Amino acid sequence: MSSGDGLDTACSMGHSGVTVSASLALPVSARWASAGQATRAHRALCLRCRRPARVCYCAHIPSLQTRTHLVFLQHVRERRMPIGTARMAHLALPNSEFHVGIDFAGNERVSALVSEPGTFLLFPGPNARDLRDLREGELKSLIVVDGTWPLAKKLIRVNPALSRLPQLSFRPSRPGNYRIRKEPAEHCVATIEAVAEVLGVLEGDPERFQRMLRAFDAMVNTQLRLRAERTGPSRYATVRPKPKKPPERVRVAESLRALGESLVLVYAESNPVKVSETERRQELLHLVASRPSTGERFEALMRPGAELAPSAPHHLELDAQEILAGEPRDVALARWRAFLRTGDVFAGWGYYAWALIKPELEEGATFIDLRERLIRVVRKKLGGLDEAAGVTATDCFAGARGRAGRRLIALERVLERLLAPAADPE
DSSP: OOSSOOOOOSSOBOTTOOOSOTTOEEETHHHHHTTTOOOOOOOEEETTTOSBGGGOOGGGOOOOOOSSEEEEEEETTGGGOTTOOHHHHHHHOSSEEEEEESOOTTOHHHHHHHHSTTEEEEOOOTTOEEGGGOOTTOOSEEEEEESOHHHHHHHHHHOHHHHTSOEEEOOOSSOOOOTTSOOSSTTOOOHHHHHHHHHHHHTTOHHHHGGGHHHHHHHHHHHHHHHHHOOSOOTTTTSOOOOOOOOHHHHHHHHHHTTGGGEEEEEEEEEEEEOSSSOEEEEEEEEEEEETTTTEEEEEEBOOSSOOOTTHHHHHTSOHHHHHTOBOHHHHHHHHHHHOOTTOEEEESSSHHHHHHGGGSOTTOEEEEHHHHHHHHHOSOOOOHHHHHTOOTTOOOTTOOHHHHHHHHHHHHHHHHHHSGGGSOO
16 A cells, blocks of 8 residues: 555556557647647657656566456546556556546446455555455455545545445565655555555465566656756746745634624523423523624623523523513613624624524624634634633623623633734644
């Protein structure tokens, strides 16, 4: 199994592999000329290995018949890797197939293969069997996924049929020779090295399949020689690197600061009203808000329209009589609308309070979850709002009552933490 290699290929190959002569080479510009497009000098490419003619390795590729049917599934991004080896292995094995893609659910050939008895996946999963534990005749087809380790894992994740296949693993008998590409660990080898080792065990003839590696060794040696002979800058030296994004903590702070006076912090408490034996409707009782840029604050404790649930006083941290003596709902909501401005953006901790407040806002109102933003900045799990803000039971702004008043103070402290994020390590 390779840490990831592959070559560009235009289509899936059949069992017989590629039959184009290894000596054929054609300038790429000829393809564009036939379409009437402007041409320019290009390096001649070998139509078989798809490599520039001067580094073509086709002369070193053997043709090895096998009892084992190999199926290469290459991630579409990996086919652009010019020094890959999956295509090289396919060219050496007439009894092999080569398919490029990500989601193979619509590929009838691959779907048929993964449903056949005797099909295995070469991948070192936690439940993989050792290659040498197979019984004779148990394996008929072997699927090899090709790409970097993250891409190979993605192929298996995106294709559930692959993840359900029995998996095989092996331990290389010698270190890999992939000196022109960085491997994630010492035991990792190129795709062609993995295939040669596996076939040597399955077919009982390790020396015969070592012949596959002649093309691989030739490619590696050629690349190292050309690298040593280069006197000028790399052909990629003029490519400008992508500008680095600022740290997440800076992006979050800038996005919140840009909202200015339109940012409104909100928190709300409710009265659970029984609708049926299994259903409860949440009635808005306590609403608090603040506009941090101006220092304006709002509070409304509304008289319940339905029977006050026994649990409500406990959750609101207010006396039941105080709740029942609350402000009429229409009066409170009229004050709420007067507090708001056109274009306000609302922020809170999670979506429970937002669900209570949203029906009292204009359609299309925007909400920002400060909990999600803080997780992105500190990059670790968080407790509740009080814990994240470091507030205590005695923290409450003047005129606000109960838990809602304390939670509004907590939201303001979380916002301060996000606007001055240098104190929060990523």
